[in-house]
Amino acid sequence: MFSFVVNRFVQSVLVMLTVGLIAFAMFRFVGDPINNLVGQDTTAEQRAELRESLGLNDPFYVQYARFAVNAAQGQFGQSYFHRRPVSELLVERLPATLELSLVAAVLALVLGVPAGVYTALHRRGVLSQIIMTASLFGVSIPTFLIGIILILIFGVMLQILPTFGRGEVIDLGWWTTGMATPSGLKSLILPALTLALFQLTLIMRLVRAEMLEVLRTDFVKFARARGLRTRSIHFVHALKNSLVPVITITGLQLGSLIAFAIITETVFQWPGMGLLFIQAVIEVDIPVMAAYLVVIGFVFVLINLIVDILYFVVDPRLRVDRGAAGGH
C-alpha cells in the first residue's frame, strides 16, 4: 500500500512539473513579457534593466525553477489585463466555480444512479426506453446548447429563473457563497442543471452497464437460488458491487466538470474561474492562462491521486494481489 501511494505520488509530481513546464513556456515565449508590463514610452535601457532585474536573461532552467517555486507558493505574477496579482483573481473566482461544480456533481449522482439502476432492472420497460433515448440526446447536445435551451425555456418564455450571474452573494471573508440567499440559489439552478446533464447521462449509462454485468454473475444467481428477496439482491448484492467503477469515473469526471464549467460559465455569465480563463484567452492575458493551467492541472492530479487510493481502499482484490504473495 505504502509503495503504491509513493509511486503514484511521484508520478503526480512529474505530471505537475510537465504541466508547469508548458505553462511556463507559454508565459515566457508567447509575446514579450516586458512589452506587456511597461508602457510605450519606456526606453530601451530601462527595458534591458527591467529584463535583468526580473531575471529574464537567466538560463531557461533557472527561470523555470523560479517559476515552479513561485507557482508552488501560489504566486503567478500580475495579470496583464486586470493589472492585479493573478493569485488574488483566482482566489476571488474559485468559490463560484467550486460551488457550481459540486452542486452539478451531486445532481448528476442523485439523478444518474437511480436512473441507471431503474433502466438496468426494467430493460424493456417503456420508461427505460424513454430514458435511454433521452440520454442519447443528452450526449449529442453540446453543453452550451443545453444552456441556451434552458435559458430560452425558463428565462425567456416562462421568465421564472434568472439566467446570468450568481444572484445575491454572502461574503464570508475567505469564501463567497450564493447558497445562503434565495436569489443565489435560484441563480444556481440553471447553470448547475446545464453542467450536470452530460455527467448525468454518463453516470446513468455506466451504472446501467455495470448493473447488467453484475446481475449476470454467479453470486447473484446464487443469491437468487438461496431465495433472497429480489429487492435485497438488487440493492445489496448487485448495486453495491457495481459502484466501484462508478466511484472512479465520477471522481475523474469531477475534473471535467471544472473544465466544462468554462462553457457553462460563459453561457450564464457565472463569475467563476472558467469565465476568467476564457476572458484571459480573448485578451491574451498569458499569466492568467498559465496560472489557470497550473491550478486545473493540480486539481486533476489531486483527484486522480485520491481516486487511485480510494480504488485501492474500496476494492479488496487489489490489496490481495499486491500484498504478500501467497496470502490466499
Place this chain on the structure above:
Amino acid sequence: MAREEIGKSEAAPASSLETGYERLGFWARIADNDVTYSFLRSPLVMAAAGITVTFILAAVFAPLVAPFDPFDPTQISLWDGKLPPAWVQGSNPAYFLGTDDQGRDLFSTILYGGRISLLVGFAAVFLSMALGIGLGVAAGYLGGWFDAFVMRLADVQLTIPGILTAILINGIARSVLPIELRDELAIYVVILAIGFSDWPQFARVTRAAALVEAEKEYIQAARVIGLRPFIIIVRHILPNVLRPALVLATIGLALAIIAEATLSFLGQGVPPTTPSLGTLIRIGNDYLFSGLWWITLFPALALVTLVLAVNLLGDWLRDALNPKLR
C-alpha cells in the same frame, strides 16, 4: 496487401477448403457481409446514415442547393434583417427559415455553416487519426523509451478533457498569429487545435492492437526475411489496426463537430464572416432575449440532428465490428 501475398503462397493448396467467399466480386462481398446485414436490419441506423449522407451532400453542393449566397454582399440587405420564418407573421416568403441579424437567409447560411462544421470535423478527425495511429503503431511495435514517452504523454493529455486542450492550443495559436491573419487562418487553427486534442484515444487503441499484431507469426516471418521496421509497420501492422480506429473516428467526428461548435460559440472559432453552425448559434444567442428565437434554434437543430445521426452510426459500427457481441 503483402500479408495476403504471404497468406496466398502458404495457403495455396488449402484454398479448396475456403468457402468460396474469396472468389466473390467486390459488391457481392459487401452484400454478403455481416456488417451490411446488421445495417439493413436496423431502420434507425439506416435513417441515421441517410441523414448523415444528406448533410454531407448538402454541404458539398451548398452553392447549388442554397437559394442565396451568404458570402455575396450584393445579395444581403440589412433591411431584410431579423425576419422571422415563413409561417410567422411579418415574414418574407423568400426566406423560408427567416434571416439573421445581417439579413442573410438563414437556410442558406445553415447550409454553408454545415459545410464549415463538417470540413473542420473531418479534417480534425483525420489529423488526430493520422497522429494517433502513427504514434500508437510506432509505440506498440518499437516499444522501449519511445513507447513509454508517447504513452505517458497520452496519459497526461487524457486526464485533461479534450475541449480544454483545444481551447488552450487554439488560444495560444491565435495569440501568436498577427491580428490581421487571425480571422483568415482561424479555420486552420481550429482544425489543428481539435486534431491535437483528440489523438491519445487513437494512439491507445492502435498501440494495443499493434502489440497483439506484433506477436503474430507473419510479423516474425517478415522480420526474419529482413524487412525494415518501417516497411513492417506501414505494410503489415497498419492495415490490421485500422478497424478499431475506424469506430473511434466515427465517434470522434461527432466530438469534433461539437468541439468546433463550442469553440465558435466561445468566440474562439471561425469568424462571423464565414459562420459555422456554432458561430450562428453564438450570433443568435445575442438576440435570444429580443424574441428572435429562430436565429439560434434552426442552426442548433441542424447541429444536434447531425451529431445525433453520427453518434448513432458510431454506436452501431462499434457493435457491428465487435465480434464478441455477434
